[in-house]
Every structure is written in structure tokens, then in C-alpha cells.
Amino acid sequence: MPAPTAALCGRTGRRPTLEEVLDNLDNSDIDLSDSETESDEEKPYEPNNDDQDNSGDENDSNDDVGIDDESDKLGPSTSTATKQQQPEIKWRANRNKFEPNATWTGNFHLGDPLETPVKYFSKYFKPEIFQTFAEETNRYYFQQKGRNLRTTADEIRKFFGVSIIMANLHFPRIRMFWHRATRIDRIVDAMQVNRYFQLRKNVHINAAREPDTQNQNKFWKMQPVMDAVRNRCLELPREEYTAVDEQMIPFTGRVPAKQFIKNNPNPVGIKSFVICGSSGRALDFELFQGKGTGIPEETKHLGLGASVVLRLTESIPRQMNYKVCFDNYFTGMPLVRELKTKGIQVLGVDKVNRLKGCELKSDKDLKKEGHMGGVDKLDFLISLYRMKAKTKKWPVTVIFHFIDLALVNSWLEYRDIERANGSPRACILDLLGYRNEVADVLLRADLDAPPPDPRPVGRPRSSSPTPQAPDQAGPPHKRAKPAERPVQDVRYDGYRHFPACIKELGQRCKYEGCKSRSRVKCVKCEVFLCLSKDKNCFLAFHTK
Missing domain, CATH: 3.30.420 (Nucleotidyltransferase; domain 5)
Incomplete structure (x- = not known):
């Protein structure tokens, strides 16, 4: 039979009051006594859209099932609705243990050790790229100034060597490396401060003003440097x-x-x-x-x-x-x-x-x-001695970044190969020592500058100094620190090793096994070596 409330709404055209609904229910033949349980058993519960997310709760069903349709038409219920709780998700472990076939079937071998640590860096920045730097830098400077910068591949190599040493020392100002109180002789002897700033301002690897019409690469100016580093990275074995x-x-x-x-x-x-x-x-x-x-x-x-x-x-x-x-x-x-x-x-x-609720490994x-953590480790090692430049030219920053990346990558390769071959830990260079050795080779290997004249220029000093009173005598003369042997890349390069003889008493010969003193000094290696008709340590020192 139709609901009485629905009939009342149809006759009057207005919404019935609560008293009229109760009177109609009393006059109807609907029995509400003890029908709650029966209606639940006879009529299955059909959840609406609001109850789909909470269908698992047992207390979500209406108590007044018999008048559910009627209350929807009459409007909001007068009873207070309880706040629905969020469902609790519980993850169950599969009874059948999941064992994926993830056994690694590849192989990993870095390779055999090279002769010197600097050889690893040379695989990223080969000698040909320094010649390209020199040509493109001269071309760029001529386009800007109309003059020739007259830089060479050796000067570009020295420029990068100086920049590496600066990054290792972290002075707050660049000019402090040339200042009298804080000067670094290795940098001062290699390059003047104004020349360094001039090269840093104009260094280029691609001096073209516009890219090719079909080139959509926004960093096309740095593509030769990126290709040089990336080609070596692709050759490394995969872990x-x-x-x-x-x-x-x-x-x-x-x-x-x-x-x-x-x-x-x-x-x-x-x-x-x-x-x-x-490994990083x-x-x-x-x-x-x-x-x-x-x-x-x-x-x-x-x-x-x-x-x-x-x-x-x-x-x-x-x-x-x-x-x-x-x-x-x-x-x-x-x-x-x-x-x-x-x-x-x-x-x-x-x-x-x-x-939610799934138990996973923590960070x-x-x-x-x-x-x-491979990329984070690489970032950390680069940040230790980053080559910084306060410049508005982004190509300089990108060039310095890839030099740092090549230094860190080559050092990690050198360190892991030496460890795999059982080298003692004390014989393996750390990152700072490795960078210093690379910088030293870049500063001294294959220099085009002529050797200095060993003879003194000007009027010689008097060999008999003015005697002083005992109380006016100066501090005692300190013994000169013996020179260190150069790295093997400089020692055996066979380029511009000239002997120079001094008048004063020399130092002990640096050739292994020789204990004699010599006045003959190698201009490039800056070490004393025996050179006479009876002994030729100079030739033996520079020969493998």
C-alpha cells in the first residue's frame, strides 16, 4: 500500500507536520512493534554513496528500517548522526613467501692499474681538448676585442692547474694567492694575476655566436666538454x-x-x-x-x-x-x-x-x-674542493664543474683499483693529494717557456761580507729544505729537461741509490743530479 505520508503530501501540496505524520501512522495498519529485527533479516541492506567507504562497519545500519524510505522524503532526521571513523587498514603477509628472481648475473671489473694517478684524469680531459680550448679562446677574444689573446694549450693547462690549487686552499680572495703576505710560489711562478683574470673571463670551448639552425640544445656552447667527460663515464663498468x-x-x-x-x-x-x-x-x-x-x-x-x-x-x-x-x-x-x-x-x-599501515624499511x-646514496656521495666529494668563480659567465661555471666531476670520478676509479690490487692504504692518495698531483702535472708538464738562465744577471755581490760584532750578529743560517722528487708524469715526459750548474755547494743527488752531492740542477724538475765524466745520474734519473 502507498505510504500515508506520501498521500498526505500529494493531497495538501505542503510538507506535513510531525503531529500529522504520527496521526497517519496511528490510523494505518503498519505494525512497528518488534519489527526491527525481522526487517533486518528479510530485507538486505543496500548501502548508498555515503556508506560505500565504510561498508565494513557493523554499526552503520539504520535502527528505523521500517520508516527509512519515509524519512528520506520528509527531510533530515531529527536523531543526531554519530561521527564515522576512518577504516583501519591491516596488511597481511602472503602465506606463500615471495622470492623474486633478482640474482645479478653481470660482472664488474674496473681494469688494471695505470702507471701514474694522473693518467686516470687524462682519460677525461685528453691533451687534444686543451688545444681546442686555446683556439676557441683566441677566436672569442678576437671577436670581442679585435686583437689576438695569444694563448696556447700549455697556458690553458696551467690556467686549470692554478684553478685546482686555488680550490684546494680556499682563500677568501683570489688576489691573496699573489699577495706578498699570503703568496703561493707555485701559482705566482706559473701565471700573473692579471693574466689569470683575463683567461678566466674569455675561456671558451665553442666561440660560435649562434648555434646551428637544427640544434635545440640550450647548452650547445659546453657540448664538447660534456661529451669529453660523458664518453669516459660511458666506458666505466656498471655496478x-x-x-x-x-x-x-x-x-x-x-x-x-x-x-x-x-x-x-x-x-x-x-x-x-x-x-x-x-661507489659514487x-x-x-x-x-x-x-x-x-x-x-x-x-x-x-x-x-x-x-x-x-x-x-x-x-x-x-x-x-x-x-x-x-x-x-x-x-x-x-x-x-x-x-x-x-x-x-x-x-x-x-x-x-x-x-x-598506510604497511611496514617498510625506514630511510x-x-x-x-x-x-x-651514490649521487649524494658524488655531490659531497665535489663540494669539498669546488672550483668557484664569482663571474656572470655561466660557461666558466659549467667548465669548472665538469673538471671537478672528472677529478672526483678519476680519483674514485684510481682508489678502487689500487685497493683491489692490494696496495697499502698509506700509498693511496686521498682526494686532496690526488688533486694536488694533477695540478702539479698541469703546471709543469710540456711547458713551452724557455728555461731560465742559470747565470746571475748584474754586478756580482762581494764574497767577503762586512764583519759584525758578536752581539750584532743576525740569526743563524737555516739549512735549506731539500727538494722533492717530481711526479712521474713530469720526470719521464722527456721534454725540456736542461741541466744548470750553480757556484755554491749543491745538495744531495736525488737519483735513487746515489749519496753524492752535486751542483748540477735540472731546471724543470728542480732537483740536483750528478753529471760528470764518471757519473751520469742526470740521464738515469729521466729514463725509465
Whole structure:
């Protein structure tokens, strides 16, 4: 039969009052006594849209089932609704233990040790690139000033060597390296301060004013430097665990693509996507250039983060269960499925609030495993002795950054190879010692400058000084510090090693096994060596 309240609404055309509803219920044949339980059993509960999220609660059903339809038409219920609680999600472990086939089937071998530590750095910056620097720098200076800068590959090499030493010492001002009170002889002897600033202002690797019409690369001016470093990174063997993350090149001036990352040690600068092994060695990188960075057409539907990961993992062998780690910026199921088809395992970071109640490893435990900190380790090592330049020219900052990256990468390669070959820890150079040795080779190897004249210029001093009273005598003469042997790259390069004879008593011969004193000094190595008709330590010292 139709509901009495519905009939009343249809006759009067107005909303009935509570007294009229009660009178109609009394006059009707509906029995409300003890019908609550029966109606619950006979009529199944059908949840509406508001109850779908809380269908698991047992107390969500209405007590007045018999007048549920009527109360919906009459308006809001007079009873107070209880606040619904959020559902509690409980994760259950699968009874069948999940054991994925993630056994690594690749191999890892860095290679045999090289003759000297500097040889590792030479694989990133080969001698040919310094000649390109000299030619393009002269070309750029001629375009700007109409004159020739007359720089050479050796001067460019010395310029970078001086810059490395400056970064190692961290003086607050550059001119302090040439100041009388704080001067560094190695820097002062290599280059004048005004010449250094002139080279830093005009150094270029590509002096073209405009890029090619089909070139969409915003950093085309630095492409030769990036290619030189990246080619060596691609030659390095791949480790089982690699990590993809962002890296910032600090720079606050004008640049084609500048980024700001909040809560970053270097929040403003040029962003670079880097893939590193667990040791911290960079294996590949991609500079961020805005929309469309590293996104080919076949992966455009996956988005920027996934496309960058796929581009950086192109050099990883397929179907060998290599592991790639990345944070929540890149994590996504389409990327996981795409890497799964290539036989690459994924370790991605997700936010905790997206998996409520699921017990996962904490960030502290993941850092202890050492799989996801490769890029952070690389950033830390670069920041220790970063080559800084207060300049408005972004190419200088980018060049210095990739020199730092090459120094750290080559040092990690040198250190791990020496450890694998059982070299004593005391014989392995640390990062600072390695940088000093590279800088020393860049300053002294293959110099084009003529050797200094060993003969004194001007009127000779009197050999008989004026006698002084005992109470007026000066401090006692300190013994000269013996010279150190040069690095092997300078000692055996066979270039411009000239002997020079002095009048004073010389020092002990630096040739291994010789204990004689000599007055003959090598101009380039700055060590004393025997050179006579009976003994020729000079030739033996410079011959392998």
C-alpha cells in the first residue's frame, strides 16, 4: 500500500507536520512493534554513496528500517548522526613467501692499474681538448676585442692547474694567492694575476655566436666538454646497484635554463640528472633544459621523470638483473613495468602516507645499505674542493664543474683499483693529494717557456761580507729544505729537461741509490743530479 505520508503530501501540496505524520501512522495498519529485527533479516541492506567507504562497519545500519524510505522524503532526521571513523587498514603477509628472481648475473671489473694517478684524469680531459680550448679562446677574444689573446694549450693547462690549487686552499680572495703576505710560489711562478683574470673571463670551448639552425640544445656552447667527460663515464663498468637523482651546479646569474630547488644545499643553479654507482662514480648525466628534456617520442607518454630514467639506463646491460634506485620524483608504475621488460630491477621511494599501515624499511635503514646514496656521495666529494668563480659567465661555471666531476670520478676509479690490487692504504692518495698531483702535472708538464738562465744577471755581490760584532750578529743560517722528487708524469715526459750548474755547494743527488752531492740542477724538475765524466745520474734519473 502507498505510504500515508506520501498521500498526505500529494493531497495538501505542503510538507506535513510531525503531529500529522504520527496521526497517519496511528490510523494505518503498519505494525512497528518488534519489527526491527525481522526487517533486518528479510530485507538486505543496500548501502548508498555515503556508506560505500565504510561498508565494513557493523554499526552503520539504520535502527528505523521500517520508516527509512519515509524519512528520506520528509527531510533530515531529527536523531543526531554519530561521527564515522576512518577504516583501519591491516596488511597481511602472503602465506606463500615471495622470492623474486633478482640474482645479478653481470660482472664488474674496473681494469688494471695505470702507471701514474694522473693518467686516470687524462682519460677525461685528453691533451687534444686543451688545444681546442686555446683556439676557441683566441677566436672569442678576437671577436670581442679585435686583437689576438695569444694563448696556447700549455697556458690553458696551467690556467686549470692554478684553478685546482686555488680550490684546494680556499682563500677568501683570489688576489691573496699573489699577495706578498699570503703568496703561493707555485701559482705566482706559473701565471700573473692579471693574466689569470683575463683567461678566466674569455675561456671558451665553442666561440660560435649562434648555434646551428637544427640544434635545440640550450647548452650547445659546453657540448664538447660534456661529451669529453660523458664518453669516459660511458666506458666505466656498471655496478650491480645504481641510483638516479638530481644534481645542482650552483649559479645565480643568467643562464638558459635555471632552476630553484627548495631545501637543497645549492638551491639555485643548473639542474643535472645523474646516474651513479653505489661507489659514487658518475656513469651518465643529462642537463635539464626545461620542457622536453631527454624525452623522445616513444617515451613521451611516460612523463619527464620516467623518460630521464630510461635515457640514463640505456647503457645498463639487459636481462641481467641490474638494480636501479630512485626517489619519489621518478617512481611510477609505468616506469617500473617498462624497466621490468628490460630485465632491470627497481628500488623506488614512495611517500609513507600513500601506504598506510604497511611496514617498510625506514630511510635510515635504506641509507645503511648504501644503494641509494651514490649521487649524494658524488655531490659531497665535489663540494669539498669546488672550483668557484664569482663571474656572470655561466660557461666558466659549467667548465669548472665538469673538471671537478672528472677529478672526483678519476680519483674514485684510481682508489678502487689500487685497493683491489692490494696496495697499502698509506700509498693511496686521498682526494686532496690526488688533486694536488694533477695540478702539479698541469703546471709543469710540456711547458713551452724557455728555461731560465742559470747565470746571475748584474754586478756580482762581494764574497767577503762586512764583519759584525758578536752581539750584532743576525740569526743563524737555516739549512735549506731539500727538494722533492717530481711526479712521474713530469720526470719521464722527456721534454725540456736542461741541466744548470750553480757556484755554491749543491745538495744531495736525488737519483735513487746515489749519496753524492752535486751542483748540477735540472731546471724543470728542480732537483740536483750528478753529471760528470764518471757519473751520469742526470740521464738515469729521466729514463725509465
